[in-house]
Every structure is written in structure tokens, then in C-alpha cells.
Amino acid sequence: MSLQPILIAGEWRQARNPVDSFTAFNPATKSPLEDRYPVSGMEDVQSALVAAQAAVAALCTVSPGTIAGFLRKFAQNIEDRAEALVEMANLETALPVEPRLRSVELPRTTDQLRQAATAVCDRSWCHATIDTKANIRSLYGPLGGPVVVFGPNNFPFACNSAAGGDFVAAIAAGNPIIAKANTGHPCTTKLLAQAAFDAVRVSGLPGGMVQLLYRTPPDVGFALVSHPLTGATGFTGSKSAGLALKAAADKAGKLIYLEMSSVNPVFVLPGALEERLTEVAGELYASCSLGAGQFCTNPGLVIVQEGGQSEAFLAEARCHFAENPGGTLLGPQGPTGIADALRILRQNGAEIITGGEELDTPGYAFANTLLRVSGDAFLADPEALQTEAYGTVSLVVCARDAGQMGEIAAALEGSLTGCIYSHSEGNDDPLYDRIEPVLREKVGRLLNDKMPTGVAISSAMNHGGPYPATGHPGFTGLGIPASLLRFTALHSYDNVRPYRLPPNLQDKNPTGSMWRFIDLEWTRRYL
């Protein structure tokens, strides 16, 4: 049987000397799907890099309007092919067709593409800066090499390496991309890459603008992210895979943006428990069980102060976790990964309140699991007790008192998000003021009275955070225009003749409405 084609240099073709091949699985039935995909070796990687380099050169003369046109056409192609995409994503991930895939994730994906198109046309994202006195001008420009995107398994559309957040940001910033499919949903990725590539063709963009590989052995992946021709890498996935790629990229001085593990601590202060523990417990379960708990912003750690209210909260949360069935997980590593994480948590003093077992269902599934641990035990080994369980699992830490809540905050690792629920009338404010400054430094996004799932594509979003949640706390992976800045280099022009300046830095405002930072003032004026 022939293997599915890869997309290299503007051509769908067979992999050259593939190292191996693989199939995806239907997580709802645990049975392999029909198509086989190649595991590419260095030959395909080299071809992709050479084609990407040609695309980089060609992009020098491509207008923002052409890039924006591509992004919009791609969004349209996705909508035109929505049924096939939704069907395939459901087959490969078992995520529900409705509302998740068709009505939430697919529109989110096309919305992201269109927001990026708007940002590209607006041009303000590049922070064009002009110092008229010194005659020095600068902006953020493309990297001069392709962005390699490794997409995660949990958002087959919105984080897909051939259509999602990293893809959109890299392309909008003017870079070609090389997508490495998540091996959980290769066909969904192929369909998206087809929709992208068809848009590339009608837009007149270079053939190497969007390329697709399905899988590489680890050493080939390391060679790809550290290759002299590579501009940067965007990776979303497990901490172990992310750290291995990071080590390779770092050693070569190559940029890599990572989104790895995150337990997303939620502090529920005494006044909030007193006032509305039932609601908070319901919100916790609703957030924790979204996507069968396989969200990067899943609330995996809850910190309360022990006492009567916290016991009532645990009992209430237990009901939700116990009464609802566990969702289907994304693949065979789902149940084993959760079991491994629970083992570590239990070895370090956590007790299971409900759940804890793989479910005997046709698909991959694990019982919703709620655990508890004392503040003392947590502080004895905070690293082990922040082990991420990728599923509907949450660990409640019962702190002895307010002081210990603060110590727990100080012992947290970097996370994408941190929440504080507090009394609505301000009764908890002294404790809030103690915890917030500590938590603030540990998380990318700080929330009040709200669970962390549901990441808005907002200009003020930070879907990022301190290590090990990501590799750099200054960048967001989602949110437009800020997410574009990851895939840029700062380009300064000193005494460059006016007609040679990029249009965004010439005296004339190129759109008439682009925001530029001229002599320390943001303005839309001409010079």
C-alpha cells in the first residue's frame, strides 16, 4: 500500500526513503485507521528547508495584501471543506462534532486566520519606530528562515501545525512554515494543508510557503530545529519532547518557542468558599472536564484553606467528578499518562477522593479523578505534586492556614494561568494581597473568580508564562497581533536612503492609518 503524500516545494509527493511508516488510531474504538503515513528522514527535511529558503527570498517582494489574501482564502477553504474536516477530526481525535469541532473550534480557527489577515493589512503589529533626529528607523521583520511548527494533539484545528495559532503567527509575520503533523491526527492535518496549499496557489505565493511532514525520528527532528536554514520553531506538546527539542535548538542558537506543561493553580480563598462553594465546585468540574481534561489551561491544582468549608467544597466537587462519565481521550497514551501521573502524586501523599482507574470502555478513557493532599505534604515535594495529569484530574491542596497558602504560592512552578477566587465583598482582600504578588510572577495570565479554560483570541491575551510552561515568559502563543512577535527579528535601518526603506518605515504612512512610534509618540501621521 502506498503512503500518504507529503507536501514539499509546492508538490504533493511521496516521501523519499522514508525511515518508517505509521497509522493513526480512532480513540473511540482503539482501532487503527486505514491510511499509512511516512516517517521522513533527512532527505525530506533537506528538501523542505531548501524550498523554504527559496520562499524566504521570494517573500521579500510580496505585499502584505497578498499574505492577507492568502489567510482569508485559506479560511474560506476551511469553511468550504468543513464537513470533511469535522468528520475526519472526529474520527482521529474522538472530540465531539457538536458543539466542539463544528461550532467552536472550526470557527475559532477561521476567525484566527481572519484576525491575522486584518493585522497584516493594518501593519501596526510590526512596531515601526522612527527617530527623526538620529535618522534611525526600526521594525520587527521576518526571520529569514522558515518556522517549523509542531502542533499538539488536543486542538486538531485551532492549534494544528498547518492552520493553528503558531502557523498563523508565523505566516502573518512574513515567514514560510514547515508543519510537522501531530501524529494523532495526520489526515486532519493533511486536509488542512491541502486547504492551505490551494490558497497558496491562488494567491501566487511561493510553493515553499506551506510544507508538510507527518513525522520524523527524534534525531531528524533535532536536526530540523537546529538547522542553519531554520528560522525558528513553535512547539506545543509534552514537556519531555519539548525539552529535548529545546536542547537541540538552544545549542545551535536557534529560536524555539515552547508550550509545555502547566498545572494552572486555582486559589479558592475562604470567603469565596463561604459565599459560593457550590458554584465554584461546579465551575471547577466544568473547566476541568472540557475536552476530557486535555486542555493546556486545565485547572489541575486547587488550593484551599482546610476547615469545614473546604470539606464541603471537596464533597461538592467530588459529586461532579464522580457522577459524570470520563470523556474519550485522544489516544493510547491518554490513560497510561494519567495513571503514571497519579502514581507520582499518590507516592507523594495525595489521596484519591474519586476516580483513579482506567475505564473499561470501547475507547480510551479514564475515570474523572479528584485528589487531595495536605499543605505540609505539598510543600515537602512541590515538584512531584505539580506533576501534570493530562485529563479530567484535579488535585486539591488543603493548606493549614493563610500563611501556608502563601508558601504554596511561592513553591509553584511556572504555569500558563493562575486563578484566585475571593469573596465578592472584598472580605478576602488581605489574603489576596498576600498571594497575588507571588502568584503573578508564576503565571502568564492571572484570573479573578473565573476558571482558566476558554482562551480568548484577544490583543491582551497571554497564552504563555514562565518556564516550564513555556521557554520564554515575554511572548504569547495566542492573541493577535502580539503572538506574531515570536517569529520576528528586530530590524534597524541607520541612515538608509529614503527610497530603499521598507514602505512601513518611509516618511509616508503606507496605509494612512498604520500606527507608528515616531519620536516616542504613537501616531498615524505622515512624517
Next chain:
Amino acid sequence: MSLQPILIAGEWRQARNPVDSFTAFNPATKSPLEDRYPVSGMEDVQSALVAAQAAVAALCTVSPGTIAGFLRKFAQNIEDRAEALVEMANLETALPVEPRLRSVELPRTTDQLRQAATAVCDRSWCHATIDTKANIRSLYGPLGGPVVVFGPNNFPFACNSAAGGDFVAAIAAGNPIIAKANTGHPCTTKLLAQAAFDAVRVSGLPGGMVQLLYRTPPDVGFALVSHPLTGATGFTGSKSAGLALKAAADKAGKLIYLEMSSVNPVFVLPGALEERLTEVAGELYASCSLGAGQFCTNPGLVIVQEGGQSEAFLAEARCHFAENPGGTLLGPQGPTGIADALRILRQNGAEIITGGEELDTPGYAFANTLLRVSGDAFLADPEALQTEAYGTVSLVVCARDAGQMGEIAAALEGSLTGCIYSHSEGNDDPLYDRIEPVLREKVGRLLNDKMPTGVAISSAMNHGGPYPATGHPGFTGLGIPASLLRFTALHSYDNVRPYRLPPNLQDKNPTGSMWRFIDLEWTRRYL
């Protein structure tokens, strides 16, 4: 004899169990200076980190006005102590008192402090972003840990770890710093740290805001940059030391910004040679010999097209290099480092046109050195032929033709700067258009008709560039406000109650004139 005191936790005190001690040298006489300085072990590093952590906590309630007041008071202290500073810097570095130290570098240093103070009061640097619809707000905030600064040997004031660009950026962004003195000028650094600390005290800032160590063994340095309490590191210095620190920081997921080697290519196109080769040769020498060639933006590589004009250019440049005496170098490693670099260049086909020998002078000195190499030889081993010689040394590459000039551009490593001299009437434009896109990707700052030395402290400056010039092409080490962004984390606030938001993100514009990005518009309005 007792050792010079270090500054830890708001106290000038002896190092605890120092590993060793050292003295500085007077480069003009090669003789050791009197004072001895401690080489600190982990005990001092631990103390510094603990004090810095306390400073981080205290800074949460410190106003921008206090930080700005500190920066201004520090600038004033430097001016008040200018004579002692200039005298000591001259003794430790042999850089001339006039104009360099007193009239150029010292005012540049105080100007940088005052520009930063202005940026701190203005507040616009933090890119406060508000999405009113989603009620999400973000800004760049401090790192939650101190910034460790390793300063270079070549700018004892303007890049000093206790007063220079990295210091200023880190403090202005709200972080405490731990200065690691350059061991070439420990007393200058001590005097600056005294001036800084005296300003810390009168400003009411925490004692751990500015701390000073003189030297650490390599393993202690690695432990410092990778320590859990460290926020980030700013390093300026050699590639070997920088890469070793980077490896340690990367492995721990800690931020490190590096400014390492850079040959700063200068392309002189045929029309420019035809039109004004005499001027260009003069400008090359003037730029190359600044600070005895020990500038990070020193033009170390010149690319011309071979022919009669290029020979005349070489002859003209040769006169300048040969007729002028070599300046005094910063230390004993000056002449040996240049000799080592020349050995590599010559082994790979470069010929010395003039210079090439250490000078027999009372101080450390090396003859001004001009070399040439063919384009073919350069392309045979471009890495070796981009070996940086840290002194008044420039290698002229004579390309066979315009095509080969393009190939040479493509073979360049990342540099801080890249210059193109071309005919004033546009005769070289076709060749410019061929080289510029290639060079653009290789450098942080692109210049026309101008040598790269003389780095303006401008809002549009990029004193940065692709690896190995730095570790991240998206950040500048100089230029305010942009340089502050290196030492920040992106902080997003989602649904946070209005009175709990930082003032920069509340509805009310905190200064009435701060620029904020509200609903995708830059504005100074209230919400």
C-alpha cells in the same frame, strides 16, 4: 592585606570564604594595581540571591517615580564623582581621559540613566494593552527575580555592569540587579556601585536593589545564571564565555541575553569606490581604530569587488593603518587574542597587508592590521574567515564579481551591523538590491554610506542581531525604551477586579499621557 568589599544585601562587606583573589592591571604599564578583590564562591551568590528576592517583593509597592528618582540621583552621583571615576577608568583600561572617558562615555552613561528615568515616568514602554470587550488587559512587568549583569571590558562606564545599558534596562523594568564586575576594571565598577548604592539609600529602595560581586569561578557563574531565584542574565563579552553561560542558563530554562562576537561586514560597492574611495578608506580606519578597535561594532570585514579601484582602496586604507600607531589595548589578553585570530585568518588564506605584530611598547599594544583575502578563499571557509580579531584589524575580501559578492553575503554569520556603501547617484542600485535582502537577515542594524561604530541611544536602535552576535534576534541591548523589554515577562489580567489591577491597566490613564493599546488603537485617553 584585606580584600576589597563586595556589596551584598545593602552592606559593603568582606566576601565569605572567597575562593581566590585577584588584582587588576594597568594596561599602559602592564603592572598590577594595588587593590585585591575577592573571587566569590556560592556563599556570596546565595546571599545576593536571597537579598535580591527580598528586593523583588519590596518592589511590588514601589512607584515608578521612586525608580526614576533613583536613576536620576545615580546620574547626579556619577557627575559629582566624575573626576575620580575618569581617573580610575583611565588607570584600569588605558582608555584616554579626553575626549573618550570624560566627554563621551561618562555623559553617555548619565544620559542613558536619565533617558531611562524619563521612560519609567512616561510608562508607555510597558505596552499596556486593554481589550474592553473581553475584559482582558496585559503589560510587560518585571521578572520576579534579579537580573545578573556581566559587563564587558571595553566600556567601563556605558556598559558597566553597575551602571550601563543592561543595568539601566533591568532597573527601569522594575528588577533588582546583581552586578558581576568585569575583572579588567573592578575599582571603576566599585566606584559606580557606590554611586548607585548611595542613590539606592536616599531613594528608599530596598538594600538588595543593586549588589556587586567582582568575580566568580566558572562553576559558580553557571550556578548563578541558572539558579531558580534568578530572573535573567545580561552578558556582554567573549563568545566562549557567553556560550558557556548560555548553555547553563538554557538548561535551567532561565533567560539569558548575550552580546558576543560580531565582525560587522561592510560592503563597498563598485560605484562608491569609483566615486569616493579615499573618503571610504579614511572612514574605515577611523571607525576601525576607535577604542583601539575594541568596539563590538568594529568593522572587521570589508567586501569589495576586485579590480583597479579595489587595489587603490586597499592602498589608501593601508596608509591609514600603517601610518598610525596602534592604541593601548585593554589587557594582556588583547595582543594574544589578536595574534590568535590572525593565525586562523592567515591559515585560511588571508594575507597581511600591514601590521600583524605585537608592539614593543610599555603597554599592551598591537600594530594596526589590514588583511586581504580572495572571495574564493573566503567562501572555502567562511566561518574561519569571520574569526573576530578584537583590535584595529580589518580583513578585506576581494570578490571576483557581483555574483560572488552576493555569495559572500549569503555566507555571513549573524552580526550586530552591516553596512553598504554605494554610488550616490544610484549607479549601484541593482547590486544593492541583490545584496541588501541577504544582508538584512544577517544583521541587527543595516547602514548606508556610514561606518557602524557610534551607537546612538535611540528608540529605533537595534544593538542586537542574529546568533552568534546575540542569543535572540528580537531584542536590542541599547536604545530606550526597547531595551527594557528584555527583562520583562508578559502579564495578562483576565477578569481581574478593577481596583486590583496595576495602575497602568486601570480605566484611568495613570499619568494622563501614557500611551496604551486599547481595542487595537494606541491612545492616551481614559477608558
